[in-house]
Amino acid sequence: MGVNLKEIAERAGVSLATVSNVVNGYRPVGEQTRRRVQQAIDELGYAPNLSARHLRRGRTGIIALAIPELNNPYFAELAGAAMREATRLGYTLVMEDTAADRAAELALAGGSHRRTIDGLIFSPVRLSREDVLARTSDTPLVLIGEGVYDVPYDHIAIDNIAASHVAVRHLVSLGRRRIAFVGAQFGDPEGARSGDRDGVHAGAREGVQAGDHRQSAHLRLRGYREALEAAGLPFDPALVATTAQFGRRDGLLALRDLLARDRPPDAVFGYNDLVAIGALRAIAEAGLRVPEQIAVIGIDDIEEGRFSNPTLTTIAPDKEQIGRLAVRSLVARIEGRPISPPADVAPPFRLVARESTLGGRRLVD
Amino acid sequence: MGVNLKEIAERAGVSLATVSNVVNGYRPVGEQTRRRVQQAIDELGYAPNLSARHLRRGRTGIIALAIPELNNPYFAELAGAAMREATRLGYTLVMEDTAADRAAELALAGGSHRRTIDGLIFSPVRLSREDVLARTSDTPLVLIGEGVYDVPYDHIAIDNIAASHVAVRHLVSLGRRRIAFVGAQFGDPEGARSGDRDGVHAGAREGVQAGDHRQSAHLRLRGYREALEAAGLPFDPALVATTAQFGRRDGLLALRDLLARDRPPDAVFGYNDLVAIGALRAIAEAGLRVPEQIAVIGIDDIEEGRFSNPTLTTIAPDKEQIGRLAVRSLVARIEGRPISPPADVAPPFRLVARESTLGGRRLVD
C-alpha cells in the first residue's frame, strides 16, 4: 500500500509523532531530526495516506462546488479559479452539477452528502430564501450568485442592481429607448407542479411580486426598471421576456418572440452572456443588424463573447476573485477560524463595451 | 461525528459485521435480521464514513479526470458525462486542469497523486508516447483524446484520420480546392527549452516527421493530407497553419496570417471547434463572407457552434459515450475485473453540416 509513517520513523530512528510533526508542522522539531526525517521521506517517497488522516481528523479535505450547469462557460471559468484556490489551501474540490433541478438543489442544501464533504459552495437557482433558511445540515455553506439573498450564510455575488444600472445606462447613452430585458423568471413548471405556495404564474408581464422566490432575475430586472426610470424611460412589460432557463436557446427563443411583435425593441439586455448570444443569433436569423437596429448587452464576460460576431458587450464580474473568495470563506468556516458573522461580499465588475453595442468592426484584442 | 456502525449494531441487537453485511451485501444476511438492521439505519439516518471505509479498503473511491483546460467546452461537456457515470458507479470524480502544461502532465502521469486517487482518466496534450511508456506508477490509467497512441493503456478517441477524411471530403464536395488546415503543432516552446530530443522546429511547413511527438494534430493533419490526395488535390504546405494551442485566439491569429497571403484558402479545416470559431471571427474581421469566400469546419460539436454566426459545420463525436466508456474501463481496472488487455476504442462520430459550409440562413434547431 505504499510507504507509511512507521517506515519513515524507523528509517529515521524517531517516533511516529515526530515524523507526523515534520509533515504537519504542528509542533516544533529539532533541526537535525527534521533533516533526518525529511531525508527518509524523500528516499522512500512517502506521501501521507489521506483516508487515514481524514478518518482521524474527522474531516475529508474535500469541498464541493455545486453549480447549475458545468456547460455554462461562466461557471467553468469560475470553477477554475476555485479549484486553484482549493488546491492552494490543501483541499480537493469536487464539482456537483445540479442541472438547475430543484430536487437536486434541495438535497444538496439538506446535506445529502453527510460525511463526504467538509463544506459546500453553492450557486442555487431553484431554491427560495425559505428553503435555505429551513436548512438544518451543519456542513459549512457559502453561497454564490444571484439565487438567494438575505440568508445567514456567507454570500458572494456582484451587486446585480448596480450592474443592471450600468448595463441599461450604457444602452440609454447610445440613444436606445425600447430596451428589452430577456431572462425574467416566473415559477418554473416543476416548482409549480410540486406545490409551490407562491403565485407561480404571476410572471414578469405583471411585474415581479414580492413573494417571487426566483430572486436572481428579479434583481437584474429591478435594476433594469430603476435604470429606465432614472433615464426617464417608460417601463413596458411587453419588453420583458421570461425564459425557462438561462442558456443560448432561451435567448434565441425569447428574441424570436420579441421580434415577431409590432414594435420590436431597439436594444436587448440579456440576463447573462449566453442569453445575449442566443439573442444575437435570433437577430441574425431575422436579418436585422446589430447594433444598428438592435444593440445587445449581457453579463458574465465569457470568452465566447470576445470572439462572437459581433463581439458581445458585457458586464464583467471578477470571476477570479469570486472563486477565490468563496473557497477562502468556506475554508475559514470549516477550520473554525472566523469569528465574523456571515458576510455579503460584492466583488467588483466593469463594463466591457464591444461591437454589439458600439458597432463598427474592431479587431479582437 | 454522526451515526456509526456500532450504534446501528446496538440498536438492532446484532454485531458490527452483520450491519456491515447489510450495507455492503458481501455475505448473505437473514431476512428478519436484515429488516431490523435496515430499520435502525433508517431511524438513525446512518451513512457510512467514507474515510474509514477507504482506509480499510485501501482505496479512496476518487477518480480524477485530467484535462488540458476546463474552459474548453468540449471538455466541460465530456466531464459532465464522466461525472454522471462515476456517480452511478459509486465513485467521486475530481477534475484536474493541467493547463496544457508539460510539467503538470508529467507529474500526473508519474503518479504525483500517490494514494489520493484510485485511478486517472487523462487527456494529455504535451506528453510523448515515450513519456507514457516510461510511466512507472501503478495507478490505473485510461487515456482519452488524440494526445498519445499505441501505448499499453485503455485508450478512447474517435478515429481522427477517418474524421478528417469526412471533414475534407465534405469541403471538397462543395467545390473547395484550397483547403487550409489550422492547428498543426510543432514542438511547443517549453518542450524545446526543456531539451526535447526531437527536431522541434521541424514544423508542419516541412511536413510532420515520424518522430514528432505531438500526435494529436499529426493524425488530423494526416487525414487531411490523405483526403486531399484521394480527391486529387495538391498538398500545399503554405495552407497548413501551426498554432501554439487550440483555442479561439489561436484560430484567429492563424487566419489573420493566412488571409494576409497572396492566395488565401477557400476553406478552413480547424483542429477543433474553438479554432474554427476563431477562424470565423478573423474572416469576419477581414470582411470576407462565410462560406461564399471561405468555408469553415471544425471538430467537437460544442454547443457554441450551434449558435454562432454563421453556425458552424463540425464533426460530432459521441461525447456522452466517450465519458461513459472512460469511466467504465477505469473502474473495471481499479476493481480488478478486466482480464482483457488494454483496448483502443473508437466511438462513433458524424458530420453535422451547418451554415459555415452550406451557407444560407437556417433557423437554429
Place this chain on the structure above:
DNA sequence: GTGAAAGCGCTAACAT
C-alpha cells in the same frame, strides 16, 4: 447465518 477482534495509517492527548 452470525459474532469477535484485528488492524488499515494517522493525529493528538498525555507522557517524559
Place this chain on the structure above:
DNA sequence: ATGTTAGCGCTTTCAC
C-alpha cells in the same frame, strides 16, 4: 523536543 499510545469507523479474517 521527543516518545507512547489510544482510538477514528470500517472491513474482513477466523471462529462458531
